[in-house]
Amino acid sequence: MSRLRIFFSSAIFSFRAQFSWLNPPMWLTMKFALGLSQMAFFVFVGQFITNDPNVISYIAIGNALQTVSWNTVFSVITITGHDKWDGTLPLLITTPASRLPIFIGRAMMHVLDGMLSVAISFVFAIFLFGVNFANADLLALSIAVVLTAFTMAGFGLLIGGFSFYFREPIVLANIFTFVLLIFCGVNFPIQELPQPLQPISYAFPLTYGIDAARKAIAGATLVEISPILGLELIVGLVSIAIGYIFFQSFERAARKTGRLEAV
């Protein structure tokens, strides 16, 4: 019971903490503007070379799913940065509370926030860029979105855990939010990447999530996309486990050396 309480406390406080530097109207503006402008940028780049509606749909859907990473990767990694900047890291380290619910809980509100971002982006994709959802299997699509948000939060925790060793986690937040645009089949199929780079794509849960969502929008059922979702779940869980190991080893090193913020 106490673990559950810690989990929810960690989730709520980590989310609320971002409003120390971000006011709610700005958060709402960003929620709408960021997804739309990112999608529009790449759609216009696509329209520059072709009028093929399939290419435009491909790009719009990919970017709609990728918006989840602003919440689940960028925001989750910056929690580590703010722990260091705002002086809350020593309090976190000295608390007797169980570490696992603290660690996983801090990303959970961002999972919900990420799902909301994707939903808003889908609305833009339909009404502004003419993506056809007529054949979509909504159950399969919803589960693909939920799982993508959850597993990408796992990826955010992995990099967030790794970021404890860096003075400026926000630098890693930038790198890992943007490289997803290259590796995850957001704007072009991963087969377009040079062959030696293609295996890297499968380390990101987003690659599976985008693939599953595209198939669900085209009409594939939950059963048909379940193998992809299964792989996505495995990658997400492995990410959380590795991130937690980083977090624990950081805590040990921090206690041993007494250098918390600058380990």
Next chain:
Amino acid sequence: MPPQTLRVVYSAFRMAMLHWVADPQWVIPNVIAPFVFTVVALTLFKEVSGPFALYAILGGGMMGMWGNTLYSSGFAIEFEKWQGTLEEVLAAPSNLMHVIAGRSVSNALMGLTNMVAILLIASLGFRVPLGVANPILFAVSLVLTLLSVSALGLIFASSFVLSRSAQVFTNGLEFPIYIISGSMFPIALLPFWIHPASYILGPKWGIDAIREAASSESVSLYFWENLGVMILITVIYVVTATALFKLVEKKARKDGTLVQA
């Protein structure tokens, strides 16, 4: 310009460069997005012929300059707030505009470096020939565009002083500016009601001039028109930024809400 003004500008420039040397990792957020966008565009364009590669590669470089300006304008103020040095900077008898101008020169220098880095990496990685038809006019238009980007950065910086969300503005403005500046595609693709927003961006005219100088040995009147409009807009930016800084500084001193803002 009086020697004491030059000294302030130089000191601010020197401090900005020292900060960068002390913590060079901050160059990554400046270049990562433009670099990634260039790679994505070049991958999308690789099967097609025409001016696409030129758009992608010069557009990527241009976005590198933009990214640097946005980040340095947004984070310069945020960084001062975090460090607790913003009050000292404002309390000093030096004109705030001169301090920010010194930083802008250093940002412009970094922006140029970013652009060259993106051009080289994209060109080597994708084997896109980087031939410039008219190197002299290319260099002239590039430097003037850089100044225009920096002047726009001054306006951003003045607005960011009063905001506690400068970092959010920085991230949120990145994509819209890349879109309306037509860095990676012609603005003709955009809805017509967005065009006025593009026309008031000096660097929009700059990138058109840069493309013209890169692709034609003897430039047309179009090149000079673009350059002229950009210079005019840049002058307006500087005048506006000067007025804004005075206004913002006065408001911050009067309300005492500088760091809490």
